[in-house]
Amino acid sequence: MKLAVIKGDGIGREVIPAAVEVLDAFGLELEKVPLELGYARWKSTGTAMSEEDIETIKSCDAVLFGAVTTVPDPSYKSVLLTIRKELDLYANIRPVKPLPGIVGVTGRNDFDFIIIRENTEGLYSGIEEIGPDFSWTKRVVTRKGSERIAEFACELAKKRSNKLTIVHKSNVLKSDKLFLDVCRQTADAYGVEYGDMLVDSMAYSLMMHPEKYDVVVTTNLFGDILSDMCAALVGSLGLVPSANIGKKYAFFEPVHGSAPDIAGKGVSNPIAAILCVKMLLEWMGKPEALLIDDAIACVLQKKIITPDLGGGASTAEVGHKVAKYV
Amino acid sequence: MKLAVIKGDGIGREVIPAAVEVLDAFGLELEKVPLELGYARWKSTGTAMSEEDIETIKSCDAVLFGAVTTVPDPSYKSVLLTIRKELDLYANIRPVKPLPGIVGVTGRNDFDFIIIRENTEGLYSGIEEIGPDFSWTKRVVTRKGSERIAEFACELAKKRSNKLTIVHKSNVLKSDKLFLDVCRQTADAYGVEYGDMLVDSMAYSLMMHPEKYDVVVTTNLFGDILSDMCAALVGSLGLVPSANIGKKYAFFEPVHGSAPDIAGKGVSNPIAAILCVKMLLEWMGKPEALLIDDAIACVLQKKIITPDLGGGASTAEVGHKVAKYV
Ligand SMILES: CC(C)[C@H](C(=O)O)[C@@H](O)C(=O)O
Ligand SMILES: CC(C)[C@H](C(=O)O)[C@@H](O)C(=O)O
Numbered sequence: 185m186k187l188a189v190i191k192g193d194g195i196g197r198e199v200i201p202a203a204v205e206v207l208d209a210f211g212l213e214l215e216k217v218p219l220e221l222g223y224a225r226w227k228s229t230g231t232a233m234s235e236e237d238i239e240t241i242k243s244c245d246a247v248l249f250g251a252v253t254t255v256p257d258p259s260y261k262s263v264l265l266t267i268r269k270e271l272d273l274y275a276n277i278r279p280v281k282p283l284p285g286i287v288g289v290t291g292r293n294d295f296d297f298i299i300i301r302e303n304t305e306g307l308y309s310g311i312e313e314i315g316p317d318f319s320w321t322k323r324v325v326t327r328k329g330s331e332r333i334a335e336f337a338c339e340l341a342k343k344r345s346n347k348l349t350i351v352h353k354s355n356v357l358k359s360d361k362l363f364l365d366v367c368r369q370t371a372d373a374y375g376v377e378y379g380d381m382l383v384d385s386m387a388y389s390l391m392m393h394p395e396k397y398d399v400v401v402t403t404n405l406f407g408d409i410l411s412d413m414c415a416a417l418v419g420s421l422g423l424v425p426s427a428n429i430g431k432k433y434a435f436f437e438p439v440h441g442s443a444p445d446i447a448g449k450g451v452s453n454p455i456a457a458i459l460c461v462k463m464l465l466e467w468m469g470k471p472e473a474l475l476i477d478d479a480i481a482c483v484l485q486k487k488i489i490t491p492d493l494g495g496g497a498s499t500a501e502v503g504h505k506v507a508k509y510v
Numbered sequence: 511m512k513l514a515v516i517k518g519d520g521i522g523r524e525v526i527p528a529a530v531e532v533l534d535a536f537g538l539e540l541e542k543v544p545l546e547l548g549y550a551r552w553k554s555t556g557t558a559m560s561e562e563d564i565e566t567i568k569s570c571d572a573v574l575f576g577a578v579t580t581v582p583d584p585s586y587k588s589v590l591l592t593i594r595k596e597l598d599l600y601a602n603i604r605p606v607k608p609l610p611g612i613v614g615v616t617g618r619n620d621f622d623f624i625i626i627r628e629n630t631e632g633l634y635s636g637i638e639e640i641g642p643d644f645s646w647t648k649r650v651v652t653r654k655g656s657e658r659i660a661e662f663a664c665e666l667a668k669k670r671s672n673k674l675t676i677v678h679k680s681n682v683l684k685s686d687k688l689f690l691d692v693c694r695q696t697a698d699a700y701g702v703e704y705g706d707m708l709v710d711s712m713a714y715s716l717m718m719h720p721e722k723y724d725v726v727v728t729t730n731l732f733g734d735i736l737s738d739m740c741a742a743l744v745g746s747l748g749l750v751p752s753a754n755i756g757k758k759y760a761f762f763e764p765v766h767g768s769a770p771d772i773a774g775k776g777v778s779n780p781i782a783a784i785l786c787v788k789m790l791l792e793w794m795g796k797p798e799a800l801l802i803d804d805a806i807a808c809v810l811q812k813k814i815i816t817p818d819l820g821g822g823a824s825t826a827e828v829g830h831k832v833a834k835y836v
Contacts, residue, residue, distance in 0.1 A: 307682070327642065384734045384735050
């Protein structure tokens, strides 16, 4: 097993070392392949990631990724989007689950759902035209793309409560009807119960009734927006991990970005990145992944927490303690 | 002054009569032109709205609109979208402000901001192709469209705290850079202070720090999603109004839809529709618009509230009482 380790930019450089310390505590046989990629490298060399880097990543089985700063500059190709594409990581999995003793903006902790975000098409098609007075981007929905994400979501629903919510905007985007229809057909074929929601209503409903949902499947940018919003339910963007999964590779990244505003101070919350390690272990089929939950519960209970949660601990201290408990 | 009154479908049929009762209480000289449009009519006659209806609407100055059910059926043309287009209602204004004594999911009431949603382009371009295996919709950004919404937002910011937040996703949609650039240039020209946020971060930040924002400007579908989400901050979709404004016409509609699940029971909350009347009066330049705030405060204090707010009052009762206090 080979794991590419990419710290990237900003707080990615702080949270990944903490997460790696936790991973190391498991003493698994696993070769780590560090890679330096991202915006900082683009600024100094003109390349954020080379062909060779991509080959190196492809020679690994999985990737642990911090964050990379993105900019609107049309000549800057997003590292994250390139890797998602190159490794065909079509399913972006974002669990939304409270952590012990921490409540988010709504004060409740009676929810536990997972957003499955289609990760290769929709508004991320890259098909666009930029003009001085007129610009456009094509939002693409394909049967193949919808099918494989629907199947992924249904497989997951089968392992959980057998319930699926399909999120779309097909009252306005008639093209989204293809996504909706394929998801419905797939759920029927799998014998999964389902309902569907318009994305605007869903944004509201997730805030009002998060306990209603279990597995949620949606298109690329809707998943992006909803999952960030749901971090407020959990309490902090610093607490939510994600996995990007393909048929061959898996890629783990905290939902938070590079957070330039707090980067370099050593106060970023490493829990999201540590939960990425948990998702990695689960993907590897290691039941000991669950130890991470217990270890995190311990540090939270002892109030070894970073400033975003109202504490005074550093990134490294939290990583250290979680590793110790593991 | 001529006002088209469109109840539409579902709870639109309940909340509009309540809102009209409040409007009537002001005893203004104003001709009301009732129109029957929507999904129910489409089902029975095959037309949701005729050319003639559009002409009638265009002969009015403003529209008070309930809700119309929309369906993914490609042959069903959305009434709402058609009217927005026909009347060139380019600015969708959605105030997010707590009502006295009511708190939303976050329990806080220290916010007061307005989402200005571009209302004519973006993913609502209507440029799409539907196939069995491949479908797409074009997300369009134009300089002209961005300019007029940016100007609208800046005019408003000038009357408020002179602060603007531009919401976009230009790190992925390079076409959104046009929107961002135009908004920045316009804000510079107006001398309005501004910042910008990625739409995913903004969804999170609005839940975590709603007090930070004042005037928010964004593209069509982002505004749709964020404004529905923000109804959870206020406490109920039944409390948030909106205005769709053009150079010539104005159109007022509650943000909630037709809500088929509760329609027909007479329990829908008319406050959003009543706040639409307030926005109408403001648009007409009537300072007495503010009386509506006081009247609503009275019914809320007396707990004359509908079930969505935990009360037992009917739609008609609430409308009645607000009208009486006015
Ligand atoms: C950084 C950006 C390209 C990315 C996305 O939009 O997918 C991020 O927001 C995410 O959710 O992983
Ligand atoms: C009903 C629908 C077409 C509409 C929209 O998407 O604009 C609604 O959600 C709104 O926000 O007014």
